Amino acid sequence: MVLNYIAVVNLLPQLSDEINFPPLESATSDGLLAYGGDLSAERLLYAYRNGIFPWYDDNSPILWWSPDPRMVLFPHKLKVSKSMRKVMRDGLFRLTKNSCFERVIDQCAKVKREGEHGTWITDAMKRAYSKLNELGYAKSYEVWYEDELVGGLYGIDLGHVFCGESMFSLKSNASKFAFVSLTNELIEKKYQLIDCQVYTKHLESLGAEEIPREQFIEIVTGHSLK
Known part of the structure; x- marks a missing residue:
């Protein structure tokens, strides 16, 4: 914390x-x-x-x-459970991108997380990332159930790496739907990785892994720390 x-x-x-x-x-x-x-x-x-x-x-x-180390997901290593594949196929959810960035970041700020009191998504952070969204760098993925926003995520798009910041879910599997949809898009665009920052069991279950910072920096910057 x-x-x-x-x-x-x-x-x-x-x-x-x-x-x-x-x-x-x-x-x-x-x-x-x-x-x-x-x-x-x-x-x-x-x-x-x-x-x-x-x-x-x-x-x-x-x-x-x-x-x-740094927690990352190499897009091609994404793990999608059979139940999640069914969710993707059944069309239960609808995905949009950048249609309501500020609503997504507001919902992420409200999520109660184990071991945390309050939120790290302060009002100053909201303003800063909303500005990055206006500039085309911060992007949101929204998940809808009928006409209700039930999940989503946001992060920073560097063009070859997507830096995930936070996600939320108000309905079972909604945030996973956003994450899987994002990852599938990044596979098509040949992105090198998704930066997940720090370890969580949930991210590991989706295929994320820890790599040395030096390796991470080489991918992000194109040059070695040495």
């Missing part, structure tokens, strides 16, 4: 107005790299393009992370 890291913030580099980050190798064992700065579109895009993402809450400054 983000709150557990407030005590070590003063030991971290503080970002200035210049859009730059410390070397990734200087991150803590949990991947905490720096604090401060802002959530401008320029800084966020620079961060994602260099394997860094913000994760914090209203009780802390902006915290920047680059964990090692």
